[in-house]
Amino acid sequence: MPYETKKIMLDKAKGLLPRIRNAIYEPIAALTVSAWVTKEPVPYSERTSGVYMNVKPGDKWGNLWDCAWFRFEGCVPESAAGKKVVLLIDVNGELCLVDNEGSPYQGLTNINSEFDFSLGLPGKRVVDVSESAAGESIHLWADAGCNDLFGKYRSGTLKEADIAICNDETRRLYYDFEVLLELAEQVPDASARKDRVIQSLYESALVLEVINEETVATAREILGKQLAKRGGDPTVTVSAIGHAHMDLAWLWPIRETIRKGARTFSTVLRNMEKYPDYVFGASQPQLYQWMKEYYPTLYEQIKERVKEGRWEVQGAMWVEPDTNISGGEALVRQILYGKKFFQEEFGQEMKVLWLPDVFGYNASLPQLLKKSGVDYMMTQKLSWSVYNTHPHHSFHWEGIDGSKVLAHLPPEDTYNSPGAPRSLAKIESHYLDRNVSEHALMLFGIGDGGGGPGEEHLERLAREHNLLGLPPVVQESSLSFFEKLAQEGPRFQTYRGELYLEKHQGTLTSQARNKWYNRKMEKSLRELEFAASLALALGEQAYPSEELDEIWKEVLLYQFHDILPGSSITRVFDESLARYEILHTRVAEMIEQTYANVAGLSGIAGGQAVVVNSLPWEREERVERNGVQYAVKVPSMGFIALSEELRSNENDNRELHADEASLENRNLRVAFAPDGSILSIYDKVAGRESIEAGKKANVLTIYHDKGDAWDFPRDYRDTIAGTMQLESAAASIQGSNAVLVQTYRYGESSMEQRIVLAEDGTTIRFETKVDWQESEKMLRTSFPVSVMSEQVNCEIQFGYLKRPTTRNTMVEFVRDEICAHQYIDLSQPDYGVALLSDSKYGYSAERNVLDMNLLRSPGYPDPACDRAEHKFVYAIYPHQGDFVQAKVYRKGYELNTPLTVVQSDSAETATGRSDLRSLIQIDNPDVMVEAVKKAEDSEHLIIRLYEASGTRAKAKVNFGLTCAAIEETDLLENPIALLQEKSSSAALTFQPFEIKTLRIKWNA
Structure with missing residues (x-):
């Protein structure tokens, strides 16, 4: 048979x-359910302050983002005596049961929550009551949000609230x-x-x-x-750690993330009581800080599990930030604040960068990590690339300076692993480096919206530990995994340069106002720290450390990878923009107050204006005060009193020309077409044209954009919707500037560009205001320049990248939209043209065309994205020689860091050092000072420098005062070497793009 x-x-x-x-659960009695509903969360002490209602299954209790305190009451029937009894609760929202003091006890999630069901079911509805029931009374309070894991509205009705028998076998x-x-x-x-x-x-x-x-x-x-059948000697061993990737904002507001943290972390604690092998990890000190602030009892329980070794605090940054758009010093502060928090709170030295979900990784990161004591990096987002597969899961990642870290991408290509047999099989079959490695990482649990591992993950792993037919799996920390992986390190390949994600290029532009504020806050905080450091050098005793820390941490929060990239809901940006405005105003006030104090300390008489230059080179520029323009020469990282005379109008205007068809100064002549675009930028000094013959520049083109906040169509150039139409143009000479003001309109949108050419200027500024009201459209400007190069030079954090302008391969083809910060430049050995920006990050460079993405207005997840008033500045800089010879990076800094003019305070004589006018001077133009600040834990001054041109450089750094000691430190301000004692200078040698941090102590 x-x-x-x-x-x-x-x-x-x-x-x-x-x-x-x-057949697992058998409901035997209904719970009585009451709810007190509010629009925003209220604490446990105010739990009955909302609108009261009695709720039965099928009854509606709230709308999206409503909150409620629920009360569940009942009694276990006698028929369940001696049996295992649980509660089954689903309010069609997220729920957190609390203990008698109101501390989070266990999180629950609606069963119909949105999730990728191929990875598993996200719901959590079971609450343990008793292993052997004896008529228990049920009296539970729970804090609810009327939203699912992904912020979606799921009817807002109670689905079930029952006492049930659990048939455990x-x-x-x-x-x-x-x-x-x-x-x-x-x-x-x-x-x-x-x-x-x-x-x-x-x-x-x-x-x-x-x-x-x-x-x-x-x-x-x-x-x-x-x-019971066991496996043999393993070829690949899988290290598994529980995970609950939590976006600090995305399809929900920040306030809901705080509660998601409580729900997720309390569930972890309950499961750790039931599963002794369970090891869990979570990143982001900001999230832990919220737990400490809002849920101190829960936080102490977490600390106990960390001490026990079953809970791993992960990551080396304050949040999981976007690493394309965040500035270099901001990324340093992410690491500084992140590592400091985990060290102080948990006694843990973070060795792993934990960035599972960010949208690409800039090529400066390896150096930042190595100089911060971070040896390893974990991500999986590169698996999302569309056209090309990243060649490795385990590899050495090398940055632009030559620094390397060991990187691992979990071969399952997810941080939401179901921990199922298919997970282990995929890891083994897809692991690209299994020929040289016996170790791979698995992150299991429900993430993005939080929730973390459920019973199902832990039950599966218990059965799979060494199950015949699958690679063995062991639950352990990610650090333990990386230490094993490092032993195989010599066999891994090296990947150099940025880790480019072939998706989400729209995030370089979406939510332009947030990006504008982020750039302004980064630059303003740099200015404030320099001002406060200058005051210290002049004898001031106070430094605003506490307030600076608070402001920095909030700015770092908004650099989270769904806030700064522009991929969250409307409410997130309404709230962040409101806070940005407050922070920006406060920092501006502090800068003015501090510089006024500096003037008084240095003996500049009250009533005089002071001009301050925070950049490390002397600047000869024009500044305006009370409607009057002055020509000033301000020393490197120093200041002067504004006492020079105004130059005469005759001298100012002698080489300036402005009409509707042209602007001209002694260096440049710009010709405009009748439609407002640029026909020619003639470099009078070089004797050559900067714009390609027969082409127009600064054509403000609008494209159809049917994408979302993350992505726009790759073929957008084939779907032109039109161009901004010139309505008026007015030219004038304004002091030492030739100005052409153009107004444009398209559809419901309007634009004003104030095109400025200064008398001595070598750049053309486009000071732009836009009232943008288009939907599913993208606005770009482009400059076809008379320069040919196979590579475009793009400024990134602490250096630059050369990227191809060709489209010969699929790799080049898909990397059309690229990220740059203050400049992008095309150069030949003898000549080049740079495009500068004060807040834009999305660029394209194909053949000889420099293109900038100005605005886009997708409909999801924020249907109002960028339909608002905007202001920004960009500039064109034609230059002789290549971009290194022309010091293009300085032009970018000058555009983003204008001279500061403030009124001195009322002091008539110096109360500090009257001989100090320049704090720092450097004799090498390729070395930039990125930050000057007070040390975190001492009275030293910290100075961060880097080599900006990609060359080996020797530089002498001179200080305005004699220093008791000059030391080199790592990025965490730990001393590495003593350079000088009782000296006012230090000699430094930089490798290409090397970052150096100095710690100096003034003589008493």
């Missing part, structure tokens, strides 16, 4: 699985069955292992025609023989 076919046996087993699941059988079913699908077809597993499943299914205590026991005995 032949055997039954394997397909029929498997189908029978699969059909049985839902029946087993439905049936529950265990369910996971036995599920794991073996998947195992049968993963092992090779022509194998005895597969046939034996299928046979066991089939025999169990025959037994379970009726599911009762006896048949469940028999089926478990049959399946147990297959679950």
Whole structure:
């Protein structure tokens, strides 16, 4: 007699699985449910302050983002005596049960929450009551949000609230069955292992025609023989750690993230009580800081698990930030504040950068990590690339300066692993470096919206630990995994340069106002720290450390990878923009107050204006004060009193010309077409044209953009919607500037560009205001220049990248939209043209065309994205020589860091040092000072410098005062070497793009 076919046996087993699941819980009584509903969260002490309602299953209790305190009451029936009893609760929202003091106890999630169901079911609805019931009374409070894991509205109605018996052996059988079913699908077809597993499943299914205590026991005995079979010597061992990637804002506001943290972390603690092998990790000090502030009891419980070694604090940054747009010093502060928090709070030295979900990784990061004591990096986002597959899962990542870190991408290509047999099989089969590595990482749990691992993940892993047919899996920390991986390090390949994600290029432009504020805050904080440091050098005793820390941390929060990139809901940006405005205003006030104090300390008489230059080179520029323009020469990182006379109008205007068709000074002549675009930029000094003959520049082109906040169509150039139409133009000479003001309109949108050419200027400024009211459109400007180069020079944090202007390969083809900060430049050895910006990050450079993405207005997830008033500045800089010879990076800094003019305070004589006018001077033009600040934990001054041109450089740094000691430190301000004692200077040698941090102590 032949055997039954394997397909029929498997189908029978699969059909049985839902029946087993439905037999686990048996509702026996309903809970009484009350709710007090509010629009925003209220604390436990105010839990009855909302609108009261009695709620039954099917009753609506809220709308999207409503909050409520629920009260669940009942009594376990006598019929359940001695049995395992649980509660089944689903409010069609997120819920956090609390203890008698109001501290989070356990998180629950609606069963119909949005999630990728191929990874598993996201809901959590089961609450343990008793292993052996004895008539318990139920009195529970819970804090609810009327939203699912992904912020979606799911009817706002109570679905269930029941007391139920849990048939625990049936529950265990369910996971036995599920794991073996998947195992049968993963092992090779022509194998005895597969046939034996299928046979066991089939025999169990025959037994379970009726599911009762006896048949469940028999089926478990049959399946147990297959679950007991162990694997042999492993080829790949999987290190698994529980995870709950939490976006600090995305499809929900920041306030909901705080509560998501409480729900997720309390669930982790409950599961750790039930599963002794469970190891969990979570990143982002900002999230822990919120737990400390809002839920101190929960926080202390977390600290105990960290001390025990079962909870891993992860990551080396304050949040998981965007690393394309965030500035260099901001990324340093992410690491500085992040590592400092974990060290102070948990005694943990962070060695792993944890960035599973950011949208590309800038090529300066390896150096920042190595100089901060971070040796490893984990991400998986590169698996999202569309056209090309990243060649490695384990590799050495090398940055622009030559620094390397060991990087790992979990081969399952997700941070939401179900921890199932298919997960382990995929890791083994997809691991690109399995030929040289025996270790891979798995992150299991429900993430993005939080929630973390559930019972199902931990039950599966318990059965899979060393199950024949799968690679073995062990639960351990990510640091333990990386330490094992590092032993294999010599065999791994090296990947140099940026880790470019072939998706989400729209995030370089979406939510332009947030990006504008981010750039302004980065530059303003640099200015404030320099001002406060200058005051210290002049004898001031106070430094605003505490307020600076608070402001920095909030700015770092808004650099989170769904806020700064512009990929969150409307409310997130309404709230961040409101806070940005307050922060920006406050920092501007502090800068003015501090510089006024500097003037008084240095002896500049009250009533005089002071001009301050925070950049490390002397600047000869024009400044305006009370409507009057002055020519000034301000020393490197220093200041002067504004006492020079105004130059005469005759001298100012002698080489300036302005009319509707042209602007001209002694260096440049700009010709405009009747439509407002540029026909020519003639470099009078070089004697050559900067714009390609026959082409127009600064054509303000509008494209159809049917994408979302993350992505726009790759072929957008083929879908031109039109151009901004010139309505008027007015030219004038304004002091030492030739100015052309153009107004444009398209559809419901309007634009004003004030095009400025200064008398001595070598750049053309486009001071732009836009009232943008278009939907699903993208606004760009482009400059076809008379320069040909196969590479474009793009400023990134602490240096630059050369990227191809060709489209010869698929890699080049897909990297059309690229990120740059203050400049992008095309150069030949003898000549070049740079495009500068004060707040734009999305560029394209193909052949000889420099193109900048100005605005875009997708409809999701914020339907109002950038339909607002904007202001920004960009500039064109034609130059002789290549971009290094022309010091293009300085032009970028000058555009973003104008001279500061303030009124001195009332002091008539110096109260500090009257001989100090320049704090720092550097004799090498390729060395930039990125930050000057007070040390975190001492009275020293910290100075951060870097080599900006990609050359080996020697530089002498002179200080305005004699220093008791000059030391070199790492980025965390830990001393590395003593450079000088009792000296006012230090000699430094830089490798290309090297960052150096100095710590100096003034003589008393």
